[in-house]
Amino acid sequence: MIFQVLVFFWLVFFVSAISQLVLAGSFASYYWAFNKPDDIPTLPVAKAIGITLRYHVGSAAFGSLIITILKLIQGILEYLNRKFEKEQNKLAAFIVKCLGCCCLCLEKLILYINRNAYILVMVHGSNFCSSAWRAFKLLARNILRVLVLDKITDLLMMVGRLVAILLVALPSGFFFSGYISYFEDYVKTLGLNFYMVPVILIVVGGFIVAREFFSVYSMGVDTIFLSFLEDLERNDGTAEKPYYMSKDLMKILGKKNVKDRNDSNGNADGETGEEAEAEAENQV
Structure with a gap:
Protein backbone atom coordinates (compact mmCIF):
# COMPACT_ATOMS: atom_id res chain seq x y z
CA MET A 1 0.00 0.00 0.00
CA ILE A 2 2.84 2.40 0.82
CA PHE A 3 4.47 1.61 -2.51
CA GLN A 4 1.22 2.27 -4.39
CA VAL A 5 0.74 5.61 -2.59
CA LEU A 6 4.30 6.63 -3.48
CA VAL A 7 3.79 5.69 -7.13
CA PHE A 8 0.53 7.64 -7.16
CA PHE A 9 2.22 10.80 -5.85
CA TRP A 10 5.11 10.30 -8.25
CA LEU A 11 2.74 10.05 -11.23
CA VAL A 12 0.79 13.12 -10.11
CA PHE A 13 3.95 15.23 -9.85
CA PHE A 14 5.27 13.69 -13.08
CA VAL A 15 2.19 14.80 -15.02
CA SER A 16 2.52 18.26 -13.49
CA ALA A 17 6.19 18.39 -14.52
CA ILE A 18 5.34 17.38 -18.08
CA SER A 19 2.74 20.13 -18.31
CA GLN A 20 5.23 22.69 -17.01
CA LEU A 21 7.84 21.58 -19.53
CA VAL A 22 5.33 21.85 -22.39
CA LEU A 23 4.18 25.31 -21.33
CA ALA A 24 7.77 26.48 -20.83
CA GLY A 25 8.73 25.22 -24.28
CA SER A 26 5.74 26.94 -25.87
CA PHE A 27 6.43 30.33 -24.31
CA ALA A 28 10.19 30.02 -24.83
CA SER A 29 9.66 29.39 -28.55
CA TYR A 30 8.03 32.82 -28.72
CA TYR A 31 10.72 34.66 -26.77
CA TRP A 32 13.69 33.10 -28.52
CA ALA A 33 12.28 33.71 -32.01
CA PHE A 34 14.51 36.48 -33.35
CA ASN A 35 12.12 37.72 -36.02
CA LYS A 36 8.68 37.74 -34.42
CA PRO A 37 6.29 36.38 -35.56
CA ASP A 38 8.03 34.85 -38.60
CA ASP A 39 10.36 32.57 -36.61
CA ILE A 40 7.68 31.37 -34.18
CA PRO A 41 6.72 27.71 -34.83
CA THR A 42 3.35 27.12 -36.45
CA LEU A 43 2.22 24.76 -33.68
CA PRO A 44 4.34 25.70 -30.64
CA VAL A 45 2.41 23.57 -28.14
CA ALA A 46 2.53 20.47 -30.35
CA LYS A 47 6.23 21.01 -30.97
CA ALA A 48 6.87 21.46 -27.25
CA ILE A 49 5.00 18.22 -26.51
CA GLY A 50 7.14 16.36 -29.04
CA ILE A 51 10.42 17.76 -27.66
CA THR A 52 9.38 17.03 -24.08
CA LEU A 53 8.37 13.44 -24.72
CA ARG A 54 11.44 12.75 -26.84
CA TYR A 55 14.20 14.40 -24.80
CA HIS A 56 13.07 15.53 -21.34
CA VAL A 57 10.95 12.78 -19.79
CA GLY A 58 13.89 11.87 -17.56
CA SER A 59 14.14 15.44 -16.24
CA ALA A 60 10.42 15.40 -15.41
CA ALA A 61 10.75 12.01 -13.68
CA ILE A 95 11.01 18.50 17.58
CA VAL A 96 9.04 16.54 14.98
CA LYS A 97 6.81 19.57 14.30
CA CYS A 98 9.88 21.75 13.78
CA LEU A 99 11.29 19.19 11.35
CA GLY A 100 7.94 19.07 9.55
CA CYS A 101 7.93 22.87 9.21
CA CYS A 102 11.47 22.81 7.79
CA CYS A 103 10.49 20.05 5.39
CA LEU A 104 7.48 22.08 4.22
CA CYS A 105 9.67 25.13 3.56
CA LEU A 106 12.13 22.92 1.71
CA GLU A 107 9.29 21.55 -0.40
CA LYS A 108 8.21 25.07 -1.40
CA LEU A 109 11.79 25.90 -2.33
CA ILE A 110 12.25 22.72 -4.34
CA LEU A 111 8.98 23.32 -6.21
CA TYR A 112 10.13 26.83 -7.10
CA ILE A 113 13.56 25.63 -8.24
CA ASN A 114 12.01 22.76 -10.22
CA ARG A 115 9.70 25.18 -12.00
CA ASN A 116 12.59 27.38 -13.13
CA ALA A 117 14.76 24.36 -13.89
CA TYR A 118 12.13 23.05 -16.30
CA ILE A 119 12.19 26.41 -18.08
CA LEU A 120 15.95 26.27 -18.68
CA VAL A 121 15.68 22.60 -19.63
CA MET A 122 13.46 23.65 -22.54
CA VAL A 123 15.55 26.74 -23.35
CA HIS A 124 18.97 25.07 -23.41
CA GLY A 125 18.09 21.39 -23.76
CA SER A 126 20.34 20.59 -20.79
CA ASN A 127 19.74 18.04 -18.03
CA PHE A 128 17.76 18.73 -14.89
CA CYS A 129 20.61 19.18 -12.41
CA SER A 130 22.62 21.62 -14.50
CA SER A 131 19.46 23.56 -15.38
CA ALA A 132 18.43 23.78 -11.73
CA TRP A 133 21.86 25.08 -10.70
CA ARG A 134 21.91 27.53 -13.57
CA ALA A 135 18.43 28.81 -12.71
CA PHE A 136 19.36 29.19 -9.04
CA LYS A 137 22.44 31.28 -9.85
CA LEU A 138 20.54 33.37 -12.39
CA LEU A 139 17.75 34.17 -9.94
CA ALA A 140 20.23 34.85 -7.12
CA ARG A 141 22.01 37.44 -9.27
CA ASN A 142 18.69 39.17 -9.94
CA ILE A 143 17.01 38.73 -6.56
CA LEU A 144 15.44 42.23 -6.48
CA ARG A 145 13.82 41.78 -9.88
CA VAL A 146 12.56 38.36 -8.80
CA LEU A 147 10.96 39.70 -5.63
CA VAL A 148 9.26 42.60 -7.40
CA LEU A 149 7.96 40.44 -10.23
CA ASP A 150 6.67 37.72 -7.88
CA LYS A 151 4.71 40.22 -5.79
CA ILE A 152 3.19 41.95 -8.81
CA THR A 153 2.36 38.63 -10.47
CA ASP A 154 0.75 37.23 -7.31
CA LEU A 155 -1.38 40.36 -6.96
CA LEU A 156 -2.53 40.31 -10.59
CA MET A 157 -3.27 36.58 -10.51
CA MET A 158 -5.26 36.96 -7.29
CA VAL A 159 -7.32 39.79 -8.78
CA GLY A 160 -7.89 37.76 -11.93
CA ARG A 161 -9.12 34.74 -9.97
CA LEU A 162 -11.46 36.88 -7.87
CA VAL A 163 -12.92 38.55 -10.95
CA ALA A 164 -13.44 35.18 -12.65
CA ILE A 165 -15.16 33.76 -9.55
CA LEU A 166 -17.39 36.83 -9.20
CA LEU A 167 -18.40 36.59 -12.85
CA VAL A 168 -19.61 33.06 -12.11
CA ALA A 169 -21.00 33.54 -8.59
CA LEU A 170 -23.14 36.65 -9.10
CA PRO A 171 -25.16 35.45 -12.12
CA SER A 172 -25.68 32.00 -10.57
CA GLY A 173 -26.84 33.57 -7.29
CA PHE A 174 -29.32 35.83 -9.07
CA PHE A 175 -30.55 32.91 -11.17
CA PHE A 176 -31.15 30.34 -8.42
CA SER A 177 -32.58 32.88 -5.96
CA GLY A 178 -35.19 34.02 -8.48
CA TYR A 179 -34.06 37.62 -8.08
CA ILE A 180 -34.46 38.21 -11.81
CA SER A 181 -38.13 38.06 -12.74
CA TYR A 182 -37.38 36.66 -16.19
CA PHE A 183 -36.22 33.35 -14.61
CA GLU A 184 -38.90 33.05 -11.90
CA ASP A 185 -40.97 30.39 -13.67
CA TYR A 186 -37.90 28.32 -14.51
CA VAL A 187 -36.46 28.48 -10.99
CA LYS A 188 -39.77 27.34 -9.48
CA THR A 189 -39.69 24.21 -11.61
CA LEU A 190 -36.33 23.26 -10.10
CA GLY A 191 -37.83 22.78 -6.64
CA LEU A 192 -34.76 23.96 -4.74
CA ASN A 193 -35.02 24.14 -0.95
CA PHE A 194 -31.58 25.73 -0.49
CA TYR A 195 -30.50 27.66 -3.58
CA MET A 196 -27.09 28.38 -2.03
CA VAL A 197 -26.01 24.74 -2.46
CA PRO A 198 -25.72 24.86 -6.28
CA VAL A 199 -24.25 28.37 -6.03
CA ILE A 200 -21.51 27.12 -3.69
CA LEU A 201 -20.78 24.16 -5.98
CA ILE A 202 -20.56 26.50 -8.98
CA VAL A 203 -18.23 28.83 -7.10
CA VAL A 204 -15.95 25.94 -6.08
CA GLY A 205 -15.86 24.67 -9.65
CA GLY A 206 -15.19 28.19 -10.93
CA PHE A 207 -12.32 28.57 -8.47
CA ILE A 208 -10.71 25.31 -9.63
CA VAL A 209 -11.03 26.26 -13.29
CA ALA A 210 -9.76 29.80 -12.67
CA ARG A 211 -6.77 28.52 -10.71
CA GLU A 212 -5.76 26.12 -13.47
CA PHE A 213 -6.41 28.72 -16.16
CA PHE A 214 -4.29 31.40 -14.53
CA SER A 215 -1.53 28.90 -13.77
CA VAL A 216 -0.86 28.92 -17.51
CA TYR A 217 -0.35 32.68 -17.39
CA SER A 218 1.85 32.31 -14.34
CA MET A 219 4.06 29.81 -16.16
CA GLY A 220 4.20 32.17 -19.11
CA VAL A 221 5.32 35.06 -16.91
CA ASP A 222 8.05 32.94 -15.30
CA THR A 223 9.27 31.66 -18.67
CA ILE A 224 9.42 35.10 -20.27
CA PHE A 225 11.09 36.59 -17.19
CA LEU A 226 13.75 33.90 -16.92
CA SER A 227 14.39 34.08 -20.66
CA PHE A 228 14.68 37.85 -20.34
CA LEU A 229 17.33 37.52 -17.61
CA GLU A 230 19.18 34.95 -19.69
CA ASP A 231 18.98 37.24 -22.72
CA LEU A 232 20.45 40.18 -20.82
CA GLU A 233 23.39 38.11 -19.55
CA ARG A 234 24.15 36.31 -22.80
CA ASN A 235 23.68 39.17 -25.26
CA ASP A 236 24.65 42.83 -25.43
CA GLY A 237 22.86 44.08 -28.56
CA THR A 238 25.85 43.85 -30.87
CA ALA A 239 25.78 42.18 -34.28
CA LEU A 253 14.36 49.18 -21.28
CA GLY A 254 16.13 51.58 -23.62
CA LYS A 255 17.94 48.72 -25.37
CA LYS A 256 18.51 48.25 -29.07
CA ASN A 257 20.39 45.97 -31.43
CA VAL A 258 23.24 47.67 -33.20
CA LYS A 259 22.73 45.63 -36.34
CA ASP A 260 19.67 43.75 -37.50
CA ARG A 261 20.35 40.37 -39.10
CA ASN A 262 17.97 41.21 -41.94
CA ASP A 263 19.37 44.72 -42.52
CA SER A 264 22.31 44.88 -44.86
CA ASN A 265 22.99 48.53 -43.90
CA GLY A 266 23.76 47.54 -40.33
CA ASN A 267 20.90 49.42 -38.66
CA ALA A 268 18.02 47.92 -36.69
CA ASP A 269 14.61 48.03 -38.44
CA GLY A 270 16.07 49.99 -41.35
CA GLU A 271 16.55 53.18 -39.28
CA THR A 272 19.66 55.31 -39.24
CA GLY A 273 21.76 55.26 -36.13
CA GLU A 274 20.70 58.77 -35.12
CA GLU A 275 16.99 57.97 -35.57
CA ALA A 276 17.19 54.74 -33.56
CA GLU A 277 19.09 56.47 -30.74
CA ALA A 278 16.65 59.40 -30.66
CA GLU A 279 13.69 57.01 -30.54
CA ALA A 280 15.23 55.04 -27.68
CA GLU A 281 15.87 58.27 -25.72
CA ASN A 282 12.27 59.35 -26.25
CA GLN A 283 10.99 55.99 -24.99
CA VAL A 284 13.17 56.25 -21.88
Whole structure:
Protein backbone atom coordinates (compact mmCIF):
# COMPACT_ATOMS: atom_id res chain seq x y z
CA MET A 1 0.00 0.00 0.00
CA ILE A 2 2.84 2.40 0.82
CA PHE A 3 4.47 1.61 -2.51
CA GLN A 4 1.22 2.27 -4.39
CA VAL A 5 0.74 5.61 -2.59
CA LEU A 6 4.30 6.63 -3.48
CA VAL A 7 3.79 5.69 -7.13
CA PHE A 8 0.53 7.64 -7.16
CA PHE A 9 2.22 10.80 -5.85
CA TRP A 10 5.11 10.30 -8.25
CA LEU A 11 2.74 10.05 -11.23
CA VAL A 12 0.79 13.12 -10.11
CA PHE A 13 3.95 15.23 -9.85
CA PHE A 14 5.27 13.69 -13.08
CA VAL A 15 2.19 14.80 -15.02
CA SER A 16 2.52 18.26 -13.49
CA ALA A 17 6.19 18.39 -14.52
CA ILE A 18 5.34 17.38 -18.08
CA SER A 19 2.74 20.13 -18.31
CA GLN A 20 5.23 22.69 -17.01
CA LEU A 21 7.84 21.58 -19.53
CA VAL A 22 5.33 21.85 -22.39
CA LEU A 23 4.18 25.31 -21.33
CA ALA A 24 7.77 26.48 -20.83
CA GLY A 25 8.73 25.22 -24.28
CA SER A 26 5.74 26.94 -25.87
CA PHE A 27 6.43 30.33 -24.31
CA ALA A 28 10.19 30.02 -24.83
CA SER A 29 9.66 29.39 -28.55
CA TYR A 30 8.03 32.82 -28.72
CA TYR A 31 10.72 34.66 -26.77
CA TRP A 32 13.69 33.10 -28.52
CA ALA A 33 12.28 33.71 -32.01
CA PHE A 34 14.51 36.48 -33.35
CA ASN A 35 12.12 37.72 -36.02
CA LYS A 36 8.68 37.74 -34.42
CA PRO A 37 6.29 36.38 -35.56
CA ASP A 38 8.03 34.85 -38.60
CA ASP A 39 10.36 32.57 -36.61
CA ILE A 40 7.68 31.37 -34.18
CA PRO A 41 6.72 27.71 -34.83
CA THR A 42 3.35 27.12 -36.45
CA LEU A 43 2.22 24.76 -33.68
CA PRO A 44 4.34 25.70 -30.64
CA VAL A 45 2.41 23.57 -28.14
CA ALA A 46 2.53 20.47 -30.35
CA LYS A 47 6.23 21.01 -30.97
CA ALA A 48 6.87 21.46 -27.25
CA ILE A 49 5.00 18.22 -26.51
CA GLY A 50 7.14 16.36 -29.04
CA ILE A 51 10.42 17.76 -27.66
CA THR A 52 9.38 17.03 -24.08
CA LEU A 53 8.37 13.44 -24.72
CA ARG A 54 11.44 12.75 -26.84
CA TYR A 55 14.20 14.40 -24.80
CA HIS A 56 13.07 15.53 -21.34
CA VAL A 57 10.95 12.78 -19.79
CA GLY A 58 13.89 11.87 -17.56
CA SER A 59 14.14 15.44 -16.24
CA ALA A 60 10.42 15.40 -15.41
CA ALA A 61 10.75 12.01 -13.68
CA PHE A 62 13.78 13.09 -11.63
CA GLY A 63 12.25 16.41 -10.56
CA SER A 64 8.97 14.74 -9.57
CA LEU A 65 10.88 12.03 -7.68
CA ILE A 66 12.50 14.66 -5.45
CA ILE A 67 9.09 16.05 -4.49
CA THR A 68 7.78 12.52 -3.89
CA ILE A 69 10.64 11.78 -1.49
CA LEU A 70 9.87 14.99 0.40
CA LYS A 71 6.22 13.95 0.63
CA LEU A 72 7.34 10.59 2.04
CA ILE A 73 9.45 12.32 4.67
CA GLN A 74 6.51 14.56 5.57
CA GLY A 75 4.29 11.51 5.96
CA ILE A 76 6.80 9.84 8.29
CA LEU A 77 7.09 13.00 10.38
CA GLU A 78 3.30 13.28 10.60
CA TYR A 79 3.08 9.67 11.78
CA LEU A 80 5.75 10.27 14.42
CA ASN A 81 4.02 13.46 15.53
CA ARG A 82 0.73 11.64 16.14
CA LYS A 83 2.50 8.83 17.95
CA PHE A 84 4.40 11.18 20.27
CA GLU A 85 1.28 13.23 20.98
CA LYS A 86 -0.57 10.04 21.86
CA GLU A 87 2.24 9.09 24.25
CA GLN A 88 2.27 12.68 25.59
CA ASN A 89 5.91 13.14 24.76
CA LYS A 90 5.79 16.91 24.24
CA LEU A 91 9.48 17.44 23.61
CA ALA A 92 9.67 14.82 20.87
CA ALA A 93 6.42 16.09 19.34
CA PHE A 94 7.81 19.64 19.30
CA ILE A 95 11.01 18.50 17.58
CA VAL A 96 9.04 16.54 14.98
CA LYS A 97 6.81 19.57 14.30
CA CYS A 98 9.88 21.75 13.78
CA LEU A 99 11.29 19.19 11.35
CA GLY A 100 7.94 19.07 9.55
CA CYS A 101 7.93 22.87 9.21
CA CYS A 102 11.47 22.81 7.79
CA CYS A 103 10.49 20.05 5.39
CA LEU A 104 7.48 22.08 4.22
CA CYS A 105 9.67 25.13 3.56
CA LEU A 106 12.13 22.92 1.71
CA GLU A 107 9.29 21.55 -0.40
CA LYS A 108 8.21 25.07 -1.40
CA LEU A 109 11.79 25.90 -2.33
CA ILE A 110 12.25 22.72 -4.34
CA LEU A 111 8.98 23.32 -6.21
CA TYR A 112 10.13 26.83 -7.10
CA ILE A 113 13.56 25.63 -8.24
CA ASN A 114 12.01 22.76 -10.22
CA ARG A 115 9.70 25.18 -12.00
CA ASN A 116 12.59 27.38 -13.13
CA ALA A 117 14.76 24.36 -13.89
CA TYR A 118 12.13 23.05 -16.30
CA ILE A 119 12.19 26.41 -18.08
CA LEU A 120 15.95 26.27 -18.68
CA VAL A 121 15.68 22.60 -19.63
CA MET A 122 13.46 23.65 -22.54
CA VAL A 123 15.55 26.74 -23.35
CA HIS A 124 18.97 25.07 -23.41
CA GLY A 125 18.09 21.39 -23.76
CA SER A 126 20.34 20.59 -20.79
CA ASN A 127 19.74 18.04 -18.03
CA PHE A 128 17.76 18.73 -14.89
CA CYS A 129 20.61 19.18 -12.41
CA SER A 130 22.62 21.62 -14.50
CA SER A 131 19.46 23.56 -15.38
CA ALA A 132 18.43 23.78 -11.73
CA TRP A 133 21.86 25.08 -10.70
CA ARG A 134 21.91 27.53 -13.57
CA ALA A 135 18.43 28.81 -12.71
CA PHE A 136 19.36 29.19 -9.04
CA LYS A 137 22.44 31.28 -9.85
CA LEU A 138 20.54 33.37 -12.39
CA LEU A 139 17.75 34.17 -9.94
CA ALA A 140 20.23 34.85 -7.12
CA ARG A 141 22.01 37.44 -9.27
CA ASN A 142 18.69 39.17 -9.94
CA ILE A 143 17.01 38.73 -6.56
CA LEU A 144 15.44 42.23 -6.48
CA ARG A 145 13.82 41.78 -9.88
CA VAL A 146 12.56 38.36 -8.80
CA LEU A 147 10.96 39.70 -5.63
CA VAL A 148 9.26 42.60 -7.40
CA LEU A 149 7.96 40.44 -10.23
CA ASP A 150 6.67 37.72 -7.88
CA LYS A 151 4.71 40.22 -5.79
CA ILE A 152 3.19 41.95 -8.81
CA THR A 153 2.36 38.63 -10.47
CA ASP A 154 0.75 37.23 -7.31
CA LEU A 155 -1.38 40.36 -6.96
CA LEU A 156 -2.53 40.31 -10.59
CA MET A 157 -3.27 36.58 -10.51
CA MET A 158 -5.26 36.96 -7.29
CA VAL A 159 -7.32 39.79 -8.78
CA GLY A 160 -7.89 37.76 -11.93
CA ARG A 161 -9.12 34.74 -9.97
CA LEU A 162 -11.46 36.88 -7.87
CA VAL A 163 -12.92 38.55 -10.95
CA ALA A 164 -13.44 35.18 -12.65
CA ILE A 165 -15.16 33.76 -9.55
CA LEU A 166 -17.39 36.83 -9.20
CA LEU A 167 -18.40 36.59 -12.85
CA VAL A 168 -19.61 33.06 -12.11
CA ALA A 169 -21.00 33.54 -8.59
CA LEU A 170 -23.14 36.65 -9.10
CA PRO A 171 -25.16 35.45 -12.12
CA SER A 172 -25.68 32.00 -10.57
CA GLY A 173 -26.84 33.57 -7.29
CA PHE A 174 -29.32 35.83 -9.07
CA PHE A 175 -30.55 32.91 -11.17
CA PHE A 176 -31.15 30.34 -8.42
CA SER A 177 -32.58 32.88 -5.96
CA GLY A 178 -35.19 34.02 -8.48
CA TYR A 179 -34.06 37.62 -8.08
CA ILE A 180 -34.46 38.21 -11.81
CA SER A 181 -38.13 38.06 -12.74
CA TYR A 182 -37.38 36.66 -16.19
CA PHE A 183 -36.22 33.35 -14.61
CA GLU A 184 -38.90 33.05 -11.90
CA ASP A 185 -40.97 30.39 -13.67
CA TYR A 186 -37.90 28.32 -14.51
CA VAL A 187 -36.46 28.48 -10.99
CA LYS A 188 -39.77 27.34 -9.48
CA THR A 189 -39.69 24.21 -11.61
CA LEU A 190 -36.33 23.26 -10.10
CA GLY A 191 -37.83 22.78 -6.64
CA LEU A 192 -34.76 23.96 -4.74
CA ASN A 193 -35.02 24.14 -0.95
CA PHE A 194 -31.58 25.73 -0.49
CA TYR A 195 -30.50 27.66 -3.58
CA MET A 196 -27.09 28.38 -2.03
CA VAL A 197 -26.01 24.74 -2.46
CA PRO A 198 -25.72 24.86 -6.28
CA VAL A 199 -24.25 28.37 -6.03
CA ILE A 200 -21.51 27.12 -3.69
CA LEU A 201 -20.78 24.16 -5.98
CA ILE A 202 -20.56 26.50 -8.98
CA VAL A 203 -18.23 28.83 -7.10
CA VAL A 204 -15.95 25.94 -6.08
CA GLY A 205 -15.86 24.67 -9.65
CA GLY A 206 -15.19 28.19 -10.93
CA PHE A 207 -12.32 28.57 -8.47
CA ILE A 208 -10.71 25.31 -9.63
CA VAL A 209 -11.03 26.26 -13.29
CA ALA A 210 -9.76 29.80 -12.67
CA ARG A 211 -6.77 28.52 -10.71
CA GLU A 212 -5.76 26.12 -13.47
CA PHE A 213 -6.41 28.72 -16.16
CA PHE A 214 -4.29 31.40 -14.53
CA SER A 215 -1.53 28.90 -13.77
CA VAL A 216 -0.86 28.92 -17.51
CA TYR A 217 -0.35 32.68 -17.39
CA SER A 218 1.85 32.31 -14.34
CA MET A 219 4.06 29.81 -16.16
CA GLY A 220 4.20 32.17 -19.11
CA VAL A 221 5.32 35.06 -16.91
CA ASP A 222 8.05 32.94 -15.30
CA THR A 223 9.27 31.66 -18.67
CA ILE A 224 9.42 35.10 -20.27
CA PHE A 225 11.09 36.59 -17.19
CA LEU A 226 13.75 33.90 -16.92
CA SER A 227 14.39 34.08 -20.66
CA PHE A 228 14.68 37.85 -20.34
CA LEU A 229 17.33 37.52 -17.61
CA GLU A 230 19.18 34.95 -19.69
CA ASP A 231 18.98 37.24 -22.72
CA LEU A 232 20.45 40.18 -20.82
CA GLU A 233 23.39 38.11 -19.55
CA ARG A 234 24.15 36.31 -22.80
CA ASN A 235 23.68 39.17 -25.26
CA ASP A 236 24.65 42.83 -25.43
CA GLY A 237 22.86 44.08 -28.56
CA THR A 238 25.85 43.85 -30.87
CA ALA A 239 25.78 42.18 -34.28
CA GLU A 240 27.39 39.05 -32.84
CA LYS A 241 25.12 38.93 -29.76
CA PRO A 242 21.80 40.60 -30.55
CA TYR A 243 18.94 40.75 -28.07
CA TYR A 244 16.08 38.31 -28.63
CA MET A 245 13.52 40.28 -26.61
CA SER A 246 10.64 41.91 -28.42
CA LYS A 247 10.99 45.42 -29.82
CA ASP A 248 8.46 46.79 -27.33
CA LEU A 249 10.46 45.40 -24.43
CA MET A 250 13.68 46.83 -25.86
CA LYS A 251 12.03 50.25 -26.11
CA ILE A 252 10.86 50.06 -22.48
CA LEU A 253 14.36 49.18 -21.28
CA GLY A 254 16.13 51.58 -23.62
CA LYS A 255 17.94 48.72 -25.37
CA LYS A 256 18.51 48.25 -29.07
CA ASN A 257 20.39 45.97 -31.43
CA VAL A 258 23.24 47.67 -33.20
CA LYS A 259 22.73 45.63 -36.34
CA ASP A 260 19.67 43.75 -37.50
CA ARG A 261 20.35 40.37 -39.10
CA ASN A 262 17.97 41.21 -41.94
CA ASP A 263 19.37 44.72 -42.52
CA SER A 264 22.31 44.88 -44.86
CA ASN A 265 22.99 48.53 -43.90
CA GLY A 266 23.76 47.54 -40.33
CA ASN A 267 20.90 49.42 -38.66
CA ALA A 268 18.02 47.92 -36.69
CA ASP A 269 14.61 48.03 -38.44
CA GLY A 270 16.07 49.99 -41.35
CA GLU A 271 16.55 53.18 -39.28
CA THR A 272 19.66 55.31 -39.24
CA GLY A 273 21.76 55.26 -36.13
CA GLU A 274 20.70 58.77 -35.12
CA GLU A 275 16.99 57.97 -35.57
CA ALA A 276 17.19 54.74 -33.56
CA GLU A 277 19.09 56.47 -30.74
CA ALA A 278 16.65 59.40 -30.66
CA GLU A 279 13.69 57.01 -30.54
CA ALA A 280 15.23 55.04 -27.68
CA GLU A 281 15.87 58.27 -25.72
CA ASN A 282 12.27 59.35 -26.25
CA GLN A 283 10.99 55.99 -24.99
CA VAL A 284 13.17 56.25 -21.88
